[in-house]
Amino acid sequence: MIDFERANKALEYLVSTDSEVGRLKAYYEKMDAHKKVILATVFNSASGTNSERQYEALASKEYQDHLKVVEEAQSAFEKVRATRHTADLLIQMWRSVHSAQRKGNV
Numbered sequence: 001m002i003d004f005e006r007a008n009k010a011l012e013y014l015v016s017t018d019s020e021v022g023r024l025k026a027y028y029e030k031m032d033a034h035k036k037v038i039l040a041t042v043f044n045s046a047s048g049t050n051s052e053r054q055y056e057a058l059a060s061k062e063y064q065d066h067l068k069v070v071e072e073a074q075s076a077f078e079k080v081r082a083t084r085h086t087a088d089l090l091i092q093m094w095r096s097v098h099s100a101q102r103k104g105n106v
Contacts, residue, residue: 007094010087017080024077031066031073038066 042057057063 001097002090002094004094004098007091010090010094013087014084014091017084021077021080021084024073024080028070028073028077031070035063035066035070038063 038060039057042060042062043053046053046056048056
């Protein structure tokens, strides 16, 4: 059963990570959007037909390296988001149990 202390820690975690989750989300979205810039830059410097230039851009080291940055940014954001979701569920569960106890159902 979840006690008040555990629910309180979950609430403190939510409060303490507000800025972090916002920062991580903004960074992830920025890096994800920046993929187009990387592709366009490599595409413009490539030679050949449009199709060849597109394949060269997609296969380029710059783009592949950037995909790794995007993946790391998404992973960091999703980890904090999932942990915050778990904390929220713990608080909801504590509220339900506490409510049932007050009513004498538990």
